[in-house]
Ligand SMILES: Nc1ncnc2c1ncn2[C@@H]1O[C@H](COP(=O)(O)OP(=O)(O)O)[C@@H](O)[C@H]1O
């Protein structure tokens with residue numbers, strides 16, 4: 001028997017055992033599969049193939065380790081994760097637990113008001129997800145369909161993740177957050193089933209948002225692809241995105257976010273996948289002013305400080321930069337108050353001190369790159 005046959009056989013056995021919750025045998029089979037894969041990587045011609053095989057072996061080892069953990073935590077988490085009316089979970093029994101390991105199910109409380117600026121984006125989301133729910137008859141008459149795919153792209157720290165959560169909070173949707181890192185380490189051989197489970201779980205809720213942050217690491221331009229996991233995950237996700245939209249009974253909003261849109265597979269960007277590609281830019285003056293209000297007003301603040309003027313000086317700063325600046329401005333008088341026992345406040349000097357050693361985290365080259373990409377995306 002070749003190493004390849006050994007690998008295939010043990011992997012299949014390992015995954016089957018894992019699905020059945022037979023953690024001890026799963027672990028042994030997966031370790032054997034990993035060992036065979038290490039052997040195959042030694043036989044591989046060329047560095048690329050060798051690396052890909054080593055990666056696969058590494059993931060199998062992780063999976064085997066997971067079985068070890070699962071043995072101790074599985075019972076507890078399975079019960080905690082299962083809702084009484086979750087027919088699917090009861091039917092499929094143990095196998096849903098593997099999905100629970102990587103699907104993060106949340107009910108965010110964040111609202112649009114917590115996100116400064118981005119009014120156009122918020123309005124667009126209202127059109128897709130909020131108005132159709134509030135006025136179903138009108139939506140039907142005007143043939144407005146709820147749901148679909150929205151890709152948020154823009155420089156880091158501009159509120160993409162926040163906005164996705166706030167959307168869920170705004171419409172009281174269940175928020176399925178997928179971490180590409182988990183997908184890549186835990187989906188060995190199970191990508192298809194997992195994606196199906198994800199879409200099924202989302203369809204079982206009255207409203208759902210499926211959110212993939214850093215989506216470029218999951219659907220990178222194909223030339224960057226190394227492993228067989230990716231080769232199967234990519235088409236499956238694309239297919240899933242189209243499929244759920246056609247089923248159409250339960251509106252699901254599919255949101256992706258990326259700081260590096262040019263690394264995305266062009267197939268993801270085709271019409272029908274992400275219908276809407278939304279540029280999330282650096283905050284404008286009004287948005288910066290609003291952020292300062294959000295992050296300073298509830299703190300002891302010298303009333304003489306002019307937030308409009310401060311906002312003007314923060315051109316080029318991202319939301320995350322401004323948040324950080326405000327936190328630091330609060331830390332200084334806080335520590336002083338602790339030391340002296342006398343309650344101080346955020347004064348102009350404090351703000352000046354903090355400003356003096358802050359600079360925007362997003363470079364102008366990066367901004368140019370985004371603007372070029374967004375023009376190109378708009379005309380594509
Ligand atoms: N538009 C915004 N309004 C309010 N806070 C923001 C905004 N953008 C960014 N922030 C702050 O920066 C942090 C990081 O934002 P995040 O949503 O993770 O950015 P991104 O996903 O675009 O990289 C947020 O937790 C928040 O504190």
Ligand SMILES: [Mg+2]
Pocket residue numbers: 157160161162213257
């Ligand atoms: Mg983010």
